[in-house]
Amino acid sequence: MAFLSSLNQIASIEWESMSGEFMPEFFKLVLGTLSLPINFPGTNYHLGFQARKNIVSMLRRLVEERRACQETKHDMLGLLMNGGEENRYNLTDEEIIDQMIAILYSGYETISTTSMMAVKYLHDHPNVLQELRKEHLVIRERKRAEDPINWNDFKSLATIVNGVLRKTTQDMELNGFVIPKGWRIYVYTRENNYDPCLYPDPSAFNPWKWMDKSSESQNYFFMFGGGTRQCPGKELGITEISTFLHYFVTRYRWEEVGGDKLMKFPRVEAPNGLHIRDQGLEVISEGLDKLKDMACDLNEEIDRQVPLMDGLTLRFENTSCLSNI
Numbered sequence: 099m100a101f102l103s104s105l106n107q108i109a110s111i112e113w114e115s116m117s118g119e120f121m122p123e124f125f126k127l128v129l130g131t132l133s134l135p136i137n138f139p140g141t142n143y144h145l146g147f148q149a150r151k152n153i154v155s156m157l158r159r160l161v162e163e164r165r166a167c168q169e170t171k172h173d174m175l176g177l178l179m180n181g182g183e184e185n186r187y188n189l190t191d192e193e194i195i196d197q198m199i200a201i202l203y204s205g206y207e208t209i210s211t212t213s214m215m216a217v218k219y220l221h222d223h224p225n226v227l228q229e230l231r232k233e234h235l236v237i238r239e240r241k242r243a244e245d246p247i248n249w250n251d252f253k254s255l256a257t258i259v260n261g262v263l264r265k266t267t268q269d270m271e272l273n274g275f276v277i278p279k280g281w282r283i284y285v286y287t288r289e290n291n292y293d294p295c296l297y298p299d300p301s302a303f304n305p306w307k308w309m310d311k312s313s314e315s316q317n318y319f320f321m322f323g324g325g326t327r328q329c330p331g332k333e334l335g336i337t338e339i340s341t342f343l344h345y346f347v348t349r350y351r352w353e354e355v356g357g358d359k360l361m362k363f364p365r366v367e368a369p370n371g372l373h374i375r376d377q378g379l380e381v382i383s384e385g386l387d388k389l390k391d392m393a394c395d396l397n398e399e400i401d402r403q404v405p406l407m408d409g410l411t412l413r414f415e416n417t418s419c420l421s422n423i
């Protein structure tokens with residue numbers, strides 16, 4: 099979901115076309131970037147390099163096709179390619195492709211893993227799920243079934259990003275230690291969230307601590323990085339995850355069916371995938387007439403697996419109307 103949504107926003111690519119061959123290569127690239135740098139056939143690092151080459155040639159093909167058909171599309175690629183008024187910089191094809199890879203990467207890994215973690219935490223903390231569901235059903239009640247949710251409806255989230263990279267441009271003293279010029283530093287910002295001086299009982303899952311909006315403006319809040327390199331996808335990220343959670347908690351009840359082991363380093367992931375099973379199509383909201391109708395239409399049995407996002411597979415059983423949801 100996260101990957102396809104990025105691909106669609108960047109280059110108006112729908113699932114049926116290029117994404118089928120693109121996606122496996124992209125996943126290899128993601129694994130390669132957070133692996134031991136051993137460039138030997140068979141290692142994730144090596145496979146990541148190969149995948150990047152394949153991705154670059156696919157994107158180059160896309161840029162050339164766009165140029166050949168001369169149609170201006172109003173997506174990110176369209177803006178990057180047209181050095182018109184909206185774009186002060188004339189980028190080379192190499193730079194355009196680099197931008198696309200950077201944005202696809204940052205938009206995919208963050209959204210898919212945060213959504214997966216949200217599903218996991220909600221499952222493990224039924225009281226939080228209940229509260230969230232209540233909150234989102236109130237949003238639905240204000241709308242007709244077909245109305246989408248909008249910016250005012252969204253809420254804030256927690257982070258899966260471990261930290262940010264920086265390089266010192268001059269010798270720097272910090273708490274009595276000197277960090278020499280030219281050193282690369284990994285600032286482990288996630289640790290702030292576990293600081294008992296800032297948050298009492300920091301390891302407990304407590305989303306209510308974010309209800310106080312002033313915490314977002316504190317100088318220890320690094321969820322989306324800081325300074326001039328602050329995440330430009332912040333709003334998009336919050337929107338995508340909130341949209342997913344909104345429809346997920348108001349339309350489904352689910353249980354875990356294995357693969358619930360989580361790793362937090364070097365990247366947050368469920369190494370075997372987090373598998374959940376829909377506990378039957380349950381009409382959670384009185385207002386969801388459309389869903390009710392669909393539930394009445396259950397006339398044939400199906401049992402299929404729907405890959406929803408990285409590491410998360412929804413297994414639907416006995417729900418024939420699945421494709422309409």
Ligand code: HEM
Binds near residue numbers: 327331
């Ligand atoms: C839950 C969602 C997200 C989180 C937690 C997150 C977090 C971060 C963090 C911590 C940084 C580093 C900032 C720094 O170095 O100070 C960053 C950078 C970045 N993010 Fe995000 N991000 C999210 C979603 C997205 C999305 C959806 C996109 C784009 C589609 C995106 C694009 C980027 C880019 C391009 C950078 C590099 C900025 C630069 O170096 O100038 N992010 N993000």
